Amino acid sequence: MASQKGDFEAVRRDIASLLDAPDWDDGSYGPIVVRLAWHASGTYHVETGKGGSSGAGMRYEAEGGDPANAGLQHARVLLEPIKEKHPWITYSDLWTLAGVVAVKEMGGPEIQWIPGRTDFDSEEFCPPRGLLPDGAQASDHLRDIFYRMGFNDQEIVALSGAHSLGRCHADRSGWDGPWVVNPTRFSNQYYKMLTKFKWTKKEWTGPFQYRNDDLGEELMMLPTDLALIEDDAFRPWVHAYAEDKDKFFADFAKAFAKLIELGVDRTKPYESAPAKSKELGAPEHGTGLGRAKL
Numbered sequence: 001m002a003s004q005k006g007d008f009e010a011v012r013r014d015i016a017s018l019l020d021a022p023d024w025d026d027g028s029y030g031p032i033v034v035r036l037a038w039h040a041s042g043t044y045h046v047e048t049g050k051g052g053s054s055g056a057g058m059r060y061e062a063e064g065g066d067p068a069n070a071g072l073q074h075a076r077v078l079l080e081p082i083k084e085k086h087p088w089i090t091y092s093d094l095w096t097l098a099g100v101v102a103v104k105e106m107g108g109p110e111i112q113w114i115p116g117r118t119d120f121d122s123e124e125f126c127p128p129r130g131l132l133p134d135g136a137q138a139s140d141h142l143r144d145i146f147y148r149m150g151f152n153d154q155e156i157v158a159l160s161g162a163h164s165l166g167r168c169h170a171d172r173s174g175w176d177g178p179w180v181v182n183p184t185r186f187s188n189q190y191y192k193m194l195t196k197f198k199w200t201k202k203e204w205t206g207p208f209q210y211r212n213d214d215l216g217e218e219l220m221m222l223p224t225d226l227a228l229i230e231d232d233a234f235r236p237w238v239h240a241y242a243e244d245k246d247k248f249f250a251d252f253a254k255a256f257a258k259l260i261e262l263g264v265d266r267t268k269p270y271e272s273a274p275a276k277s278k279e280l281g282a283p284e285h286g287t288g289l290g291r292a293k294l
C-alpha cells in the first residue's frame with residue numbers, strides 16, 4: 001500500500017525489511033546500501049559547495065558509471081521497489097535514509113537523518129568522476145579527498161570504521177575479501193584487526209592488498225586501510241576506537257550524519273523524480289566498470 005507523503009517511518013520499515021538476503025554475499029544487503037549512501041555524498045567540495053548527497057546523480061551514466069561506483073547498481077535496483085511504493089520520496093533522500101537504516105539494522109548506532117534532498121533532472125548536473133578515494137593510495141591521498149569534503153583526521157578514521165561491514169569484490173574494485181570475520185554486524189572490529197594483527201602482502205594476480213589469516217579465514221586490508229595505522233596522526237584514533245566501542249559508535253554516528261548532509265540545499269522545492277525501475281539495470285544507467293578491467 002502506498003504511504004502518505006512524508007511518512008518516512010513507513011519507508012524506514014520497508015528498507016529494513018529487505019536487507020536480509022541469505023543468497024547475497026554474507027547474508028545482507030546492508031553493507032552495499034551503506035556504501036551507496038557514502039558514495040552518493042562523498043563527491044562534495046567544501047569550497048565550491050558542489051557535489052554531495054543531493055541529486056542522486058548515480059541514476060545517470062556520468063556518475064553511476066564512474067569505476068569507483070562499480071557494483072552500486074545492485075543497491076539502487078534493490079531500493080527501486082521502495083521508490084515505487086513511496087513515489088513522493090526523492091532518490092537522494094531514499095539512498096541516504098537506506099544507509100542510516102542499514103547501519104542501525106546491523107547493530108550500529110542511530111544516525112541523525114533529516115529529509116529534504118532533491119534529485120537532478122539532468123545528467124549535466126552530475127559531479128565529475130574521480131572525486132572518491134582510491135584504495136591503492138596512502139594517507140596524503142586520504143587527507144586530500146576527505147579535507148576537500150570538510151572532514152578532519154579524527155573523522156577520516158571514524159568513517160573508515162564502516163569497513164567493519166561488507167567486502168571487496170574482484171569483479172568490481174579488483175580487490176577481494178572482507179575486512180572482518182562478521183561483516184554484517186556493525187562493530188569496531190576493523191580497528192582491532194588493524195591494531196592486533198600483522199598484515200602481509202597477498203601473493204596473487206590481483207591489485208596489491210594485504211592479508212592475514214590468524215582468525216582462521218583470510219581477511220584483507222587495502223593500502224588506504226593500512227595507512228590509518230601507519231600515519232602518526234591517524235594512529236591514535238585507530239587505537240582509541242579499537243579500545244572503546246561506544247566512542248566509535250558515537251563518533252561514527254556524528255561523522256556519517258555530517259557526510260549525508262554535505263551539499264544539501266533545502267531551499268529547493270521537494271519534488272521527486274519518477275521511478276526508473278525498468279531502466280536502472282541497463283548499462284546507460286551506470287553499471288560501471290571494475291578497476292581490474294580498466
Ligand code: HEM
Pocket residue numbers: 025031032034035038071133134135136142159160162163165166167168169170172173174175222224256
Ligand atoms: C577511506 C577511503 C575509502 C576507500 C579507499 C574505500 C574503498 C573501498 C573499496 C575498494 C571497497 C570494495 C568495493 C567492492 O569491490 O565491492 C569498499 C567497500 C565498502 N566501503 Fe569503502 N572505502 C573508503 C571509505 C569508506 C567510507 C567512508 C565508508 C562509509 C562510511 C565505506 C563503506 C564501505 C562499505 C560498507 C563497503 C562494503 C560494500 C559491499 O560489501 O558491497 N568506505 N570500500
